[in-house]
Amino acid sequence: MKLKLKIWRQKNADSAGKIVDYDINNVSPDMSFLEMLDVLNEDLIAKGDDPVEFDHDCREGICGACSLQINGEPHGPDRGVTTCQLHMRKFKDGDTIYIEPFRAKAFPVVKDLIVDRSAFDRIQQAGGYISVNTSGNTIDANAIPINKHDADKAFDAATCIGCGACVAACKNASAMLFTSAKVSQFSLLPQGKVEATERVMNMVKQMDLEGFGNCTNTGACEVECPKGISLENIARLNREYLSASVKG
């Protein structure tokens, strides 16, 4: 396959970026999208140009490092996959592909296609945990039975990989789906209920401080989420937040 690539190049956070055109030949349909970029970078290095910087690590859809806005969609046109799992067979010979970083005020560009998602870490630090010491001096794991339905729902929420696609998909750049996934996981488990009030208040407060937008329930985040995190979680966060606000 031959493709035309239009890629966002930006030297660092302080400089202006622009779209640069590249032609690439010999793309195999069996390549992953990132392997296609590897081939482009090898070409660029051979020519003496700077390769395109992008985040990636596990290349099997679980670490959440890879991002990319591909033809306007986070993680590209396929559903339920991250960019590293997207394969070139989803494109046609001669296609033009726009490749940009995730766009959000709270995700400043580091270089080229790499953005800074440390705002997500700070939301987690504000309350995304259960305050239990890690000494192992706790009760037996089976001492509190947990309803399987709740445990499964908690698991589904916990599968969020923190990639930021929800923010990139949202016209308001809201981080509600991300934040609600962690709030939901813990609110569904007896161990997490103890500090539920403080957790939801602190995490939402931090989310707002980071400059993410408000949720207007468009549902774009759910559509683009590579892990299928459900909008139900946002409803659950709102419920938790409301009851926490009433408790003060």
Place this chain on the structure above:
Amino acid sequence: MATLESKIPQGPLADKWTKHKNDIDLVNPANKRNIDVIVVGTGLAGGSAAATLAELGYNVKTFCYQDSPRRAHSIAAQGGINAAKNYQGDGDSVYRLFYDTVKGGDYRAREANVYRLAEVSANIIDQCVAQGVPFAREYGGLLDNRSFGGVLVSRTFYAKGQTGQQLLLGAYSAMNRQINRGKIKAYNRHEMLDLVLVDGKARGIIARDLVTGEIERHSAHAVVIASGGYGNVFFLSTNAMGSNVTAAWKIHKKGAHFANPCFTQIHPTCIPVSGDHQSKLTLMSESLRNDGRIWVPKKLEDAKAVREGKLKPTAIPEEDRDYYLERRYPSFGNLVPRDVASRAAKERCDAGYGVNATGEAVFLDFDAAIMRYGREKAITSGMKNASDAEVRKLGEEIIESKYGNLFQMYEKIVDENPYKTPMMIYPAVHYTMGGIWVDYNLMTTIPGCYAAGEANFSDHGANRLGASALMQGLADGYFVLPYTIGDYLSDDIRTGPISTDLPEFEKAEKNIKEQINSLINNNGTNSVDYYHKKLGKIMWNKCGMARNEQGLKEAMEEIRALREDFYKNVRVPGDENGKNSELEKALRVADFLELGELFAKDALHRNESCGGHFREEYQTEEGEALRDDENFKYVAAWEYKGEPKDAVLHKEDLVYENIELKTRSYK
């Protein structure tokens, strides 16, 4: 020169850890506030160690090359975590987990360490549940278990095919709690490039900020290396793209002995290589071998026709299929340990029976399981005369509920529907049992420098059992290292802060800057990946699933020559001030080019076959591994002496007082 003192406590096996904890020196809480600890790597071992050390009161700094601790490659572990809970009442016990692990490791692990691991395993599950890790549960609300290769009990706890993710996010949440309390300072997008020794003790590191390119000095009273394994020396592996040996190799060069580097696990069920563009390999969980049957065609002409796309595997009749694991190992069948399953696949493919275009793949077939489950389901649903099509549909639904995410992952990568046609799989590099040598306290041969998790060598011998890596990482991090490190740090309560202005820091920083400068200004012609791929080919062909004396000698020569060529002709574009992924890769590959040679040297010296190390000269008439306990029942710890080929061997004899050495048989 440091000597090998394993510091295994005296007394009966079952009492050693308890007694040791009672005997070691403690640091009082007020003094802990004056002690700094650096943790390199934030996976299961590093993340859990950092959280616990901070909670105990130490000031912790963590370093990871990823943009967040949550992305460490522990996240990709699929199947589960072992623990001797015996919730299933199937005869499991601490001793049995200990026994299985030592036997699975082909009697090349240290008894006392493995026993401690088994002993603390149950507590890991308690801890994780308390942290909100959503393990799979039964309808009664209690935790569910499944079984894994090489054992006869169900002791594996799991969270679908994403157990590593859930456990890592648990450790990450514990870290976050301490970050919020100000007890951990997390340096993300930072890479450790050297260890700094002051008066022979580990007192800090030199790290590069991967965003600004700045070279930084960080001091501490102790340094913990939890940077994972070195599988990427093979270029293609199931490791993450950034996984590297640099932290471990730098401490090796500063005096930490490197143990058993040739003990590498090649996992039998991975998606085969599809072409030269391939950047990494994807694992298909071992749990699939519970239901999948592995086979190749019996006739060479059938195999050839399948390779050429002229014959569909489903058209090969049952009597013309060779279920070679069931044939060779009737008692364990498709659930033999990983090393055995991998070698058997290679044997068939080398004999010409491989089934994909490259000739390096075998089938993993779910057809029998689909029909079996379908028939059971039809009967329990009252469908007495279900047609084959109906049975198949019911069976496919059950397989989907068990392995749905794995089947989907396979289909996305290979573009074939594994419900309709058998999966193709082939072994791939997955885990390294070898690593930095540590004593019972997890301290390396450098005072004050510790190694935890996959980065150390300690618990898995020559082969690791499934679902034991997560167990070891968390055992080291939550329950072992935070206590044993106190014994060393108790001498440091009056030391006060370590200055980064010391000449030792200055010198280490200068060396790193020079190395970076020379790479950037090398102006060669070949990219870093060019060298990494070449190294990977040498490793795979000559130090892979089967090794021999001649190949290993050639490998040592070829790697040395490749290393020289690298320094002459590598091209690193861009500059050192700012994000530069090529420079990051170049620094990592430079270390792999040294480790690879030591790896081959270790494999060459070990004139026996054990676990993942298979020397063609040492096999039985049936092609099984031939271990030599008389001459090789030891840990090979290598001391750095300049060139890898000059490394000096130190032996730690392995003493088995509680377990009888036997030939491992899964027949």
